[in-house]
């Protein structure tokens with residue numbers, strides 16, 4: 001645990017300024033992500049240096065299909081997420097507090113050293129929401145760049161502008177998950193909003209980060225031609241036809257077990273639609 005960045009003191013606690021939730025947190029309480037706590041009038045990042053998941057993955061599993069293809073990355077995660085998607089496949093680590101999982105102390109130096117010793121060319125911050133453990137990601141990413149390693153962000157992209165800008169110089173690639181091109185779906189099913197996500201994708205792309213976009217198609221929720229067309233049109237309107245787009249298949253999980261898996265035909269139709277809009281690289285995932 002270390003003192004967090006991006007907060008301001010209030011009369012009875014602090015306000016966290018890391019993500020658009022801007023949680024007001026009273027003494028002894030935590031923010032929505034469960035991983036930032038107010039103590040003694042300050043804010044603490046509780047999971048700093050305590051990853052709960054560590055693995056070696058093919059970079060295509062992130063998914064990134066056009067960034068260092070054929071290589072493997074060290075995948076790392078701490079608990080916490082500022083979204084609460086009802087279909088979350090990683091709810092056992094994203095929707096819990098740090099003390100509710102097993103974790104291992106691992107300094108940023110040890111993470112980078114592990115990567116070098118295994119001759120892995122990149123580190124992926126993944127599985128939960130890396131922005132909720134911003135300080136740990138930042139320290140590892142800065143050190144990794146010093147040693148010639150690449151940094152990969154796998155995220156829902158729900159972060160404030162300033163912390164994003166500060167970490168941007170260290171990010172080489174990102175896969176950002178757009179849940180739906182619909183703010184009501186974001187609010188009702190994910191506990192967040194759409195606009196900051198879209199703005200952040202554009203900011204990353206403008207900064208020269210290699211960006212790929214994922215869209216999980218949930219049966220009957222965001223898989224209509226209207227939803228898919230809106231995403232494709234937004235990409236075209238914002239000059240992103242070269243950004244690889246991944247349509248991912250949904251499976252019943254967590255708090256959404258009654259809805260059946262996305263039919264394969266829906267994914268194939270989505271891909272054909274995206275190609276017809278001029279999106280150049282369209283991939284299907286979980287299928």
Ligand code: SF4
Nearest residue numbers: 016019022023031033
């Ligand atoms: S990072 Fe966590 S504590 Fe901070 S505003 Fe977002 S949800 Fe709240």
Ligand code: SF4
Nearest residue numbers: 081083085088094156
């Ligand atoms: S953003 Fe990702 S990790 Fe967070 S709740 Fe949604 S699916 Fe789970």
